[in-house]
Amino acid sequence: MTTVESNVRIIDRKRDEVYNFLSDISNLERVAPPGKVKEFTINGESFSFNIEGIGELNVRLSEKIPSESLLFESEGRAPFRFSFRVKLNSPEPSVTEMRLEMNAALNPFMKTMLGEYLQSGIDKAAEELSLKLSRHV
16 A cells, blocks of 8 residues: 655644535535546535546445544545545644545556645645635635
8 A cells, every 4th residue: 555645734724624625525516626627526425427537436435533633535436545635733723734545546656646646736736725715714
């Protein structure tokens, strides 16, 4: 299993507000990267979407630890199995620290090809998500 973690990002919102926003799957389309994510569909605690160049991904919200973390896991057909955890912390009452962690089942060849891409991708995703959460929550 390959693990990549983002840098810690600061969100000028209370941790409970950030957690509640992210745990409502219907909000996730609002914070998805524009132009890259298409055909976003929700079905209970699961959602699917298309990413240009990758194809359709199916993900379910599999674990919620109130105001601390959310775990999303791939399901169905995907180029590789992965999970994505959002970790939240509050250094101050009105500020949230967020870190993203991705675990991916990559064979050595895929790890060599995608390792740097996954790290830069998760850092960029954390940065964009923190900016959007500061505006939307």
